[in-house]
Amino acid sequence: xxxxxxxxxxxxxxxxxxxxxxxxxxxxxxxxxxxxxxxxxxxxxxxxxxxxxxxxxxxxxxxxxxxxxxxxxxxxxxxxxxxxxxxxxxxxxxxxxxxxxxxxxxxxxxxxxxxxxxxxxxxxxxxxxxxxxxxxxxxxxxxxxxxxxxxxxxxxxxxxxxxxxxxxx
Amino acid sequence: xxxxxxxxxxxxxxxxxxxxxxxxxxxxxxxxxxxxxxxxxxxxxxxxxxxxxxxxxxxxxxxxxxxxxxxxxxxxxxxxxxxxxxxxxxxxxxxxxxxxxxxxxxxxxxxxxxxxxxxxxxx
Numbered sequence: 001x002x003x004x005x006x007x008x009x010x011x012x013x014x015x016x017x018x019x020x021x022x023x024x025x026x027x028x029x030x031x032x033x034x035x036x037x038x039x040x041x042x043x044x045x046x047x048x049x050x051x052x053x054x055x056x057x058x059x060x061x062x063x064x065x066x067x068x069x070x071x072x073x074x075x076x077x078x079x080x081x082x083x084x085x086x087x088x089x090x091x092x093x094x095x096x097x098x099x100x101x102x103x104x105x106x107x108x109x110x111x112x113x114x115x116x117x118x119x120x121x122x123x124x125x126x127x128x129x130x131x132x133x134x135x136x137x138x139x140x141x142x143x144x145x146x147x148x149x150x151x152x153x154x155x156x157x158x159x160x161x162x163x164x165x166x167x168x169x
Numbered sequence: 170x171x172x173x174x175x176x177x178x179x180x181x182x183x184x185x186x187x188x189x190x191x192x193x194x195x196x197x198x199x200x201x202x203x204x205x206x207x208x209x210x211x212x213x214x215x216x217x218x219x220x221x222x223x224x225x226x227x228x229x230x231x232x233x234x235x236x237x238x239x240x241x242x243x244x245x246x247x248x249x250x251x252x253x254x255x256x257x258x259x260x261x262x263x264x265x266x267x268x269x270x271x272x273x274x275x276x277x278x279x280x281x282x283x284x285x286x287x288x289x290x291x292x
């Protein structure tokens with residue numbers, strides 16, 4: 001909520017498009033201001049999503065870091081997968097809604113988004129394997145990709161498609 | 170974007186070692202269904218939050234099968250899952266979407282609904 005309020009007042013106070021009456025120096029300083037405020041806005045938005053993911057990861061780690069946490073011999077969630085999930089959380093578009101963070105019985109962490117009966121799930125393993133699955137109306141998308149420092153395009157595209165549809169409905 | 174408050178999550182149907190453990194509770198009185206659920210929960214050190222009700226037809230429609238696995242009585246497994254985790258998830262999402270969430274305080278409990286079809290239930 002706070003970031004949304006900041007967004008609208010920021011756009012009103014510091015319009016990004018320069019006007020013809022401004023000097024070059026004025027334009028440059030205004031662009032600099034715009035850039036600064038965009039960074040601040042981005043950081044705040046990013047903070048909201050990333051904070052939610054970190055809190056979820058921490059909660060899951062506390063509950064699921066011992067073997068058999070589910071009563072049926074589930075693998076524990078390791079610190080490495082928690083760190084990776086937080087890193088991936090930083091690379092997600094900042095405007096996404098916060099996912100539900102959960103543990104899988106094989107020790108992976110999952111980031112899950114829901115919209116009615118539709119869902120998108122991204123499982124993260126300690127080795128960097130990403131399993132994604134998307135149910136979106138009649139459309140089903142799923143696959144596995146390796147994480148090499150950036151979220152693979154296939155995963156990101158599926159996630160963004162899911163969010164675009166979810167925000168329309 | 171909303172997280173459904175009263176919905177069965179796909180996670181409840183995810184298989185372990187290729188099987189999802191369920192109980193067939195068709196025809197059982199509601200209190201004994203919950204009693205069975207609490208017993209299963211206690212045995213695994215967890216508390217029962219609710220139950221997701223799916224039909225045999227619902228399971229078959231996503232390409233899976235219900236296999237009897239007694240004892241304990243009425244226990245069964247949902248089998249024929251694909252080996253890939255991402256494929257399992259998308260099927261579990263379909264099952265969850267067709268499932269009915271049952272809560273203990275539900276004023277319209279399970280037995281009030283149809284018992285005509287045998288219904289495996291994830292406890």
